[in-house]
Amino acid sequence: xxxxxxxxxxxxxxxxxxxxxxxxxxxxxxxxxxxxxxxxxxxxxxxxxxxxxxxxxxxxxxxxxxxxxxxxxxxxxxxxx
Amino acid sequence: xxxxxxxxxxxxxxxxxxxxxxxxxxxxxxxxxxxxxxxxxxxxxxxxxxxxxxxxxxxxxxxxxxxxxxxxxxxxxxxxxxxxxxxxxxxxxxxxxxxxxxxxxxxxxxxxxxxxxxxxxxxxxxxxxxxxxxxxxxxxxxxxxxxxxxxxxxxxxxxxxxxxxxxxxxxxxxxxxxxxxxxxxxxxxxxxxxxxxxxxxxxxxxxxxxxxxxxxxxxxxxxxxxxxxxxxxxxxxxxxxxxxxxxxxxxxxxxxxxxxxxxxxxxxxxxxxxxxxxxxxxxxxxxxxxxxxxxxxxxxxxxxxxxxxxxxxxxxxxxxxxxxxxxxxxxxxxxxxxxxxxxxxxxxxxxxxxxxxxxxxxxxxxxxxxxxxxxxxxxxxxxxxxxxxxxxxxxxxxxxxxxxxxxxxxxxxxxxxxxxxxxxxxxxxxxxxxxxxxxxxxxxxxxxxxxxxxxxxxxxxxxxxxxxxxxxxxxxxxxxxxxxxxxxxxxxxxxxxxxxxxxxxxxxxxxxxxxxxxxxxxxxxxxxxx
Numbered sequence: 001x002x003x004x005x006x007x008x009x010x011x012x013x014x015x016x017x018x019x020x021x022x023x024x025x026x027x028x029x030x031x032x033x034x035x036x037x038x039x040x041x042x043x044x045x046x047x048x049x050x051x052x053x054x055x056x057x058x059x060x061x062x063x064x065x066x067x068x069x070x071x072x073x074x075x076x077x078x079x080x081x
Numbered sequence: 082x083x084x085x086x087x088x089x090x091x092x093x094x095x096x097x098x099x100x101x102x103x104x105x106x107x108x109x110x111x112x113x114x115x116x117x118x119x120x121x122x123x124x125x126x127x128x129x130x131x132x133x134x135x136x137x138x139x140x141x142x143x144x145x146x147x148x149x150x151x152x153x154x155x156x157x158x159x160x161x162x163x164x165x166x167x168x169x170x171x172x173x174x175x176x177x178x179x180x181x182x183x184x185x186x187x188x189x190x191x192x193x194x195x196x197x198x199x200x201x202x203x204x205x206x207x208x209x210x211x212x213x214x215x216x217x218x219x220x221x222x223x224x225x226x227x228x229x230x231x232x233x234x235x236x237x238x239x240x241x242x243x244x245x246x247x248x249x250x251x252x253x254x255x256x257x258x259x260x261x262x263x264x265x266x267x268x269x270x271x272x273x274x275x276x277x278x279x280x281x282x283x284x285x286x287x288x289x290x291x292x293x294x295x296x297x298x299x300x301x302x303x304x305x306x307x308x309x310x311x312x313x314x315x316x317x318x319x320x321x322x323x324x325x326x327x328x329x330x331x332x333x334x335x336x337x338x339x340x341x342x343x344x345x346x347x348x349x350x351x352x353x354x355x356x357x358x359x360x361x362x363x364x365x366x367x368x369x370x371x372x373x374x375x376x377x378x379x380x381x382x383x384x385x386x387x388x389x390x391x392x393x394x395x396x397x398x399x400x401x402x403x404x405x406x407x408x409x410x411x412x413x414x415x416x417x418x419x420x421x422x423x424x425x426x427x428x429x430x431x432x433x434x435x436x437x438x439x440x441x442x443x444x445x446x447x448x449x450x451x452x453x454x455x456x457x458x459x460x461x462x463x464x465x466x467x468x469x470x471x472x473x474x475x476x477x478x479x480x481x482x483x484x485x486x487x488x489x490x491x492x493x494x495x496x497x498x499x500x501x502x503x504x505x506x507x508x509x510x511x512x513x514x515x516x517x518x519x520x521x522x523x524x525x526x527x528x529x530x531x532x533x534x535x536x537x538x539x540x541x542x543x544x545x546x547x548x549x550x551x552x553x554x555x556x557x558x559x560x561x562x563x564x565x566x567x568x569x570x571x572x573x574x575x576x577x578x579x580x581x582x583x584x585x586x587x588x589x590x591x592x593x594x595x596x597x598x599x600x601x602x603x604x605x606x607x608x609x610x611x
């Protein structure tokens with residue numbers, strides 16, 4: 001969730017900065033290119049972490065590691081490659 | 082000493098998946114994200130650079146990243162964390178293990194000089210809090226940095242050496258504690274701080290008022306305005322591909338080492354992608370919105386050229402920027418501390434990753450205890466780090482940085498891709514990659530890994546070899562005899578390290594000629610196919 005809040009904070013800040021930036025010569029295309037690129041990178045990270053936290057596999061509190069993961073990976077469950 | 086077989090049976094594992102991701106991200110997120118990336122982008126057309134950068138990330142970065150995770154976990158199944166054993170398993174040829182020497186030497190060399198640089202950053206963190214260099218202009222901060230760097234002329238160098246020693250002590254302590262209790266704990270503590278500090282500084286930079294010479298918006302415009310005609314320039318594509326390479330720490334051997342400590346059924350597709358996306362967040366969003374917009378605000382576009390070297394921008398220019406922030410001296414000192422401490426964390430988490438292949442090699446092959454190996458590496462880094470400091474002005478560190486930290490990475494990745502592609506087989510690798518996977522990788526990436534990535538790497542290596550490495554080898558542009566001698570001395574040290582590790586590999590195979598531990602799972606499909 002931290003990363004989501006951080007993203008929101010960033011986008012809010014970026015939108016304010018954007019108004020100033022446009023006045024400084026950041027063209028409409030450049031502004032769009034920057035926001036789309038940053039949003040894509042952020043969304044990829046958020047999507048990955050969301051899947052990781054939903055999965056909850058590989059939990060090993062003693063720090064020595066299980067010999068095998070407690071459950072198969074999703075790809076194996078669906079029938080492998 | 083325990084035997085190699087005993088040592089491999091006692092292998093550690095990561096304590097948690099998030100710990101692994103943050104440790105891997107700590108490996109990848111380094112000074113390159115905050116310093117090299119903005120400089121490369123600004124020097125290669127800004128927005129024009131970003132287009133090949135994203136294309137390279139997809140065609141080169143992600144496939145190679147998955148390959149390194151896959152090869153690393155595969156090596157871990159047999160109880161080993163280093164490239165000589167991994168290459169030997171992937172390609173049953175007597176030469177393979179010797180090619181793997183690069184996967185120990187390159188990160189070791191980078192580890193040594195990186196630690197020196199991390200020492201400067203820790204020093205600047207400390208002196209930001211005390212305000213020691215505040216009140217100086219760009220020349221004053223540059224002189225302050227030089228006093229850190231130059232141990233031969235003036236007492237400041239000894240202060241820099243002291244911080245180098247502190248950094249080394251921290252690294253030895255972390256390495257001595259092992260994977261889950263040392264490296265993972267460092268990442269769990271350090272990476273959230275890094276991102277928090279990065280976000281705070283980013284917001285402050287983006288909200289800076291316009292000055293007489295520039296504004297943050299002009300800095301962003303520099304980074305995000307493409308010049309379409311420049312896309313024909315091959316050097317921009319190669320610079321972008323190179324940056325992707327460095328930022329993900331490909332070709333270092335450290336991803337392999339970390340991945341080898343996974344359990345054999347653990348996912349690597351989703352976990353690897355998460356690490357890469359974390360790194361990209363740090364690079365594109367934090368790295369792209371701090372140094373250049375801040376420097377343009379206070380130096381202007383025209384003044385940026387004078388401070389666009391990596392350390393000029395990250396240390397000198399930013400050192401001046403924080404002195405001129407609105408809101409008073411205390412706020413400036415605090416933000417300066419956060420910036421340099423952020424770089425320190427980025428550096429130290431990368432340093433421990435870089436030391437891991439050599440650590441694992443000595444532990445696994447010669448049965449030396451972890452704490453002892455950590456002290457041996459600390460001692461070696463102290464000795465050779467001192468050589469880097471002593472001969473810094475003569476280009477000693479530059480030689481190591483280029484051959485091990487730049488060109489060498491591409492060589493290692495090229496060898497690895499060729500071994501996986503032609504000896505191990507992409508089909509076998511695809512099975513290995515998807516074992517335990519939480520994310521099915523599209524077959525498009527299989528095609529990319531089979532054809533595009535090897536071709537891309539061959540072009541990259543060939544182009545750089547011709548345009549950069551050859552002139553560098555011949556020392557074109559180095560006029561001073563003293564500097565040429567220093568650079569030859571630097572190469573001599575590197576050659577001595579390579580020869581030493583080659584001998585150790587030979588000895589290791591005399592002790593344990595084959596892999597003594599059979600794979601413990603039932604992935605018979607490609608074992609039979611081989």
